[in-house]
Amino acid sequence: MKRRAVPYLLLLPGTAWLLLFFVVPLYYMAELSLNSGVVGELEFNWNWDNYNEALSLYDTQFIRSFVYAGVATVAALLLAYPLAYTIAFKAGKWRNALLFAVVAPFFTTYLIRTLAWETILFDESPVTEILDALGLAPEGHVLATSGAVIAGLTYNFLPFMILPIYASLERIDVRLIEASKDLYASAAQSFVRVTLPLSAPGVVAGTLLTFIPAVGDYVNAQFLGGVGNRMIGNVIQSLYLTQSNYPAAAALSFLLMALIMVAVFVYIRFAGSEALMGEEAV
Amino acid sequence: MRESGGARAWRWLREHAVVIAAGLVVLYLLIPIAVIFFFSFNDPQGRYNFTWQGFTLEHWGNAFGIEELTDALLTSLKLAVLATVIATIVGTLMALALVRHNFFGRRLANFLIVIPMATPEVVMGAALLSFFLILGTFSLGFQTLLIAHVMFCISFVVVVVRSRLIGFDRNLEEAARDLGATSLQTFRLVTLPLILPGIFGAAMLSFALSIDDFVISNFNSGTTVTFPLYIFGAAQRGIPVEVNVIAMILFFFTVAAMGFATWQQRRAEKMASVRPEQEAGAGMPAGVPAAT
Amino acid sequence: MVSSEKDQRRTSAILAVLVAVAALAFGLAACGGGDGGIQGGGGDTESEAVKLEGKPSGSVTISNWPLYIDKGTVPAFEKAEGVKVKYIEDVNDNTEFFGKVQPLLQQGESGGRSMFVVTDWMAKKMRDLGYLQTLDKSALPAVEENLRASLKDPTFDPGREYSIPWQSGLTGIIVRKDLAPDLKSICDLFDPKYKGKVDFLTEMRDTVPLVMKCEGVDIAGASEEDWMKAIDKIKSAADSGQIRRFTGNDYSTDLTSGNAVAVIGWSGDAVQLQIENPNIEWRMPTEGCILWSDNMVIPIGAPNPTAAEAWINYVYEPKNQAKIAEYVNYVTPVEGVKEIFDKSEPELAKNQLIFPDDSFTKNCDTQPTLSGEEDQKVSAAFQAVVNG
Numbered sequence: 001m002k003r004r005a006v007p008y009l010l011l012l013p014g015t016a017w018l019l020l021f022f023v024v025p026l027y028y029m030a031e032l033s034l035n036s037g038v039v040g041e042l043e044f045n046w047n048w049d050n051y052n053e054a055l056s057l058y059d060t061q062f063i064r065s066f067v068y069a070g071v072a073t074v075a076a077l078l079l080a081y082p083l084a085y086t087i088a089f090k091a092g093k094w095r096n097a098l099l100f101a102v103v104a105p106f107f108t109t110y111l112i113r114t115l116a117w118e119t120i121l122f123d124e125s126p127v128t129e130i131l132d133a134l135g136l137a138p139e140g141h142v143l144a145t146s147g148a149v150i151a152g153l154t155y156n157f158l159p160f161m162i163l164p165i166y167a168s169l170e171r172i173d174v175r176l177i178e179a180s181k182d183l184y185a186s187a188a189q190s191f192v193r194v195t196l197p198l199s200a201p202g203v204v205a206g207t208l209l210t211f212i213p214a215v216g217d218y219v220n221a222q223f224l225g226g227v228g229n230r231m232i233g234n235v236i237q238s239l240y241l242t243q244s245n246y247p248a249a250a251a252l253s254f255l256l257m258a259l260i261m262v263a264v265f266v267y268i269r270f271a272g273s274e275a276l277m278g279e280e281a282v
Numbered sequence: 283m284r285e286s287g288g289a290r291a292w293r294w295l296r297e298h299a300v301v302i303a304a305g306l307v308v309l310y311l312l313i314p315i316a317v318i319f320f321f322s323f324n325d326p327q328g329r330y331n332f333t334w335q336g337f338t339l340e341h342w343g344n345a346f347g348i349e350e351l352t353d354a355l356l357t358s359l360k361l362a363v364l365a366t367v368i369a370t371i372v373g374t375l376m377a378l379a380l381v382r383h384n385f386f387g388r389r390l391a392n393f394l395i396v397i398p399m400a401t402p403e404v405v406m407g408a409a410l411l412s413f414f415l416i417l418g419t420f421s422l423g424f425q426t427l428l429i430a431h432v433m434f435c436i437s438f439v440v441v442v443v444r445s446r447l448i449g450f451d452r453n454l455e456e457a458a459r460d461l462g463a464t465s466l467q468t469f470r471l472v473t474l475p476l477i478l479p480g481i482f483g484a485a486m487l488s489f490a491l492s493i494d495d496f497v498i499s500n501f502n503s504g505t506t507v508t509f510p511l512y513i514f515g516a517a518q519r520g521i522p523v524e525v526n527v528i529a530m531i532l533f534f535f536t537v538a539a540m541g542f543a544t545w546q547q548r549r550a551e552k553m554a555s556v557r558p559e560q561e562a563g564a565g566m567p568a569g570v571p572a573a574t
Numbered sequence: 575m576v577s578s579e580k581d582q583r584r585t586s587a588i589l590a591v592l593v594a595v596a597a598l599a600f601g602l603a604a605c606g607g608g609d610g611g612i613q614g615g616g617g618d619t620e621s622e623a624v625k626l627e628g629k630p631s632g633s634v635t636i637s638n639w640p641l642y643i644d645k646g647t648v649p650a651f652e653k654a655e656g657v658k659v660k661y662i663e664d665v666n667d668n669t670e671f672f673g674k675v676q677p678l679l680q681q682g683e684s685g686g687r688s689m690f691v692v693t694d695w696m697a698k699k700m701r702d703l704g705y706l707q708t709l710d711k712s713a714l715p716a717v718e719e720n721l722r723a724s725l726k727d728p729t730f731d732p733g734r735e736y737s738i739p740w741q742s743g744l745t746g747i748i749v750r751k752d753l754a755p756d757l758k759s760i761c762d763l764f765d766p767k768y769k770g771k772v773d774f775l776t777e778m779r780d781t782v783p784l785v786m787k788c789e790g791v792d793i794a795g796a797s798e799e800d801w802m803k804a805i806d807k808i809k810s811a812a813d814s815g816q817i818r819r820f821t822g823n824d825y826s827t828d829l830t831s832g833n834a835v836a837v838i839g840w841s842g843d844a845v846q847l848q849i850e851n852p853n854i855e856w857r858m859p860t861e862g863c864i865l866w867s868d869n870m871v872i873p874i875g876a877p878n879p880t881a882a883e884a885w886i887n888y889v890y891e892p893k894n895q896a897k898i899a900e901y902v903n904y905v906t907p908v909e910g911v912k913e914i915f916d917k918s919e920p921e922l923a924k925n926q927l928i929f930p931d932d933s934f935t936k937n938c939d940t941q942p943t944l945s946g947e948e949d950q951k952v953s954a955a956f957q958a959v960v961n962g
Contacts, residue, residue, distance in 0.1 A: 109496075253404070256402055505637065505686055517824060
């Protein structure tokens with residue numbers, strides 16, 4: 001009898017914490033989203049209008065957020081894979097140093113890193129001039145454009161992409177790759193047929209861990225973006241903290257979560273989910 | 283026909299393309315850090331730290347001179363340490379339950395773990411704020427910050443430790459038991475040391491998430507000021523150079539800590555001569571240099 | 575491998591746990607109060623008055639804007655009055671601060687704060703919602719004596735019942751005179767010559783009234799329609815790329831780096847920015863400027879209001895205020911400081927941005943007020959432009 005209870009006892013503190021401080025607050029926010037009225041006189045009345053309004057008023061920002069996050073995720077993937085690959089297979093004794101290089105910037109705080117980009121990319125800086133010469137700055141400047149926001153998102157979430165892919169690559173049995181080479185596959189073929197599929201769980205995990213926080217971000221848009229670059233996170237923050245319009249803010253938040261969930265489920269279905277959900281029993 | 287110099291160079295590039303790309307990415311990651319470092323030596327006349335005005339070591343000498351900044355930093359550190367300890371313990375227990383036992387509700391529990399990671403911080407922060415206010419039991423401040431931080435760290439800890447557990451060789455535990463060890467002894471002397479790198483990785487990740495958190499803290503901090511919150515306020519009016527100095531101190535300290543941990547790990551491995559084999563399995567973030 | 579009997583016991587065990595946790599959660603929820611505590615409780619419109627308790631003692635928590643005080647005043651006050659001060663700089667934006675404290679104030683709590691400093695219109699808004707206490711003037715002799723005459727009787731708080739100015743300021747344009755020498759008015763900001771190089775403030779009460787001035791509207795009597803028209807004008811400028819971005823104080827980065835050639839900005843910042851780059855200067859727009867004050871207010875539920883009032887009185891002594899004014903460089907509300915500066919800091923004494931004379935501010939208006947419903951509509955419209 002005691003053995004049966006073991007998993008539940010192990011789970012209890014964590015589950016209780018999550019239920020109490022995650023699920024319950026969300027329930028309250030759901031309730032709030034069906035309220036109407038002004039601050040100080042809210043009343044619950046199954047007001048689905050908040051959702052309708054949210055969808056119609058802010059569809060531009062929703063789409064923009066998904067696009068920015070999508071582009072940032074793809075960019076992060078393209079940047080992360082070579083680095084993860086190098087660390088996993090070619091780094092040897094430099095492996096740890098490289099991993100530090102990936103993780104350590106995290107410890108200088110999000111805001112400072114973002115603001116550092118402001119210092120680097122100001123309109124007259126040499127970096128901006130180079131980017132302009134390369135044709136990467138269609139408006140003549142980098143800051144206060146969507147490019148800057150996307151670049152900021154990519155940068156800030158890059159470690160979240162690198163680490164899962166690395167973890168996945170690191171577990172690959174090198175002998176499998178050797179075997180494919182023994183069977184006359186070229187380097188490229190080995191990569192595409194063996195390495196890439198085996199690293200798929202890492203890629204899936206990395207893209208999710210990058211995309212999801214990126215969609216709801218607002219710091220990058222606030223500091224690096226200009227007019228017309230604000231994301232849905234900015235709107236939620238504005239509705240909540242600036243306009244004190246809690247019902248609208250709550251409705252918008254739920255809409256965002258719902259959209260993310262849909263995107264994630266579609267993606268997982270497409271990409272395969274067992275590893276992600278950890279359903280392998282031991 | 284012999285290869286021309288140009289063709290050879292091109293071939294070398296192609297063969298090393300991946301490593302070169304990786305190197306560029308590392309540079310990209312470190313550029314802002316370099317800028318922050320550079321500007322920590324700036325000597326501005328006024329309040330702002332945007333343009334280079336001269337070299338000085340003054341701010342490094344005075345790193346902890348601004349009281350509000352140091353207080354905010356200490357608050358953040360205290361918060362991060364406490365949150366990490368709690369989240370790591372709770373999360374490890376959960377991971378053990380989820381990986382080692384097959385029980386009713388397992389899928390649901392897995393789902394519950396994943397959802398917080400799928401929720402935008404803005405939503406979590408706002409929801410928590412409403413909740414704390416309705417509840418009234420906790421006063422907004424350190425308590426609420428701690429609760430919030432533990433909450434979002436738990437999921438990450440579970441995922442990291444779980445991925446470490448999945449590749450774990452159960453034979454070692456069985457061997458221990460065959461040799462007469464009790465469950466608890468087995469856990470303490472065999473399992474725990476071997477999953478320790480995973481737990482350590484999870485703890486580091488949790489610490490990083492906590493110390494870096496801005497959005498959720500902004501909503502739930504009351505009058506408590508954490509390091510990121512201080513910077514956000516200061517960003518509006520002029521960030522003192524000391525902030526750069528402290529950011530660099532955090533950076534170097536972390537690198538040193540990680541270096542130390544890896545060195546310890548290598549030593550432990552050599553002494554134990556137990557080498558966990560390469561693990562097959564899930565691709566969730568390990569977060570830490572895996573032992574090979 | 576498990577028998578169905580064990581299965582059943584297992585199932586009941588889990589159900590028991592789930593039920594217990596759910597019960598716990600909902601039990602706590604019920605304790606939270608009625609039909610969702612965020613709307614219930616608290617703000618009664620009959621204003622509470624500060625109850626003084628003899629000599630100030632204990633500790634006091636003050637929320638203020640960042641960089642709004644010099645380093646010496648807090649320790650000096652602590653020594654003089656024997657009160658411990660926790661001084662926090664967590665007011666970055668009026669509405670954001672309101673968003674943070676409103677749920678607390680709703681329930682009669684101030685989150686431990688004895689005082690905060692908010693701009694005129696926010697003070698009025700909080701007062702109207704019943705969140706502020708009426709001050710006891712008997713503990714504020716220095717204020718009675720030294721408050722500048724022009725600030726003694728503002729429209730939003732006749733007789734200064736609940737607010738005392740901390741610092742005042744002017745909102746106008748800050749320009750890079752090397753990059754935009756001819757930019758002299760609000761209307762100039764809309765000149766395509768400066769496309770993409772102009773920042774506007776996220777502070778609606780500064781930006782929109784200034785644009786209304788450009789349109790020739792009389793601010794004091796502005797109607798909701800006037801506000802909306804001005805917001806439309808701003809929207810077109812945003813859509814066309816004329817405005818680079820909407821900022822808080824962080825227009826300072828854009829100005830120093832040259833990303834922007836002109837911004838709508840605050841006088842105190844300009845004094846500091848000039849040290850950074852002598853090419854930066856605050857200009858009085860030809861249409862005039864907006865005058866505002868940030869005010870010290872005591873919220874309901876404030877611990878130790880006696881000490882808070884002692885603080886107010888302390889900073890109204892000219893010699894104490896002089897130290898603050900020297901660092902902050904905004905317009906000081908205290909009479910007698912100019913005389914001190916005439917002797918010790920003659921440069922500052924002559925600075926129109928710190929001691930503006932009436933001819934300088936002849937075209938300036940105080941921030942106009944909006945009724946509750948108008949406020950919501952106009953705010954929503956403006957926010958839609960900022961977040962577009």
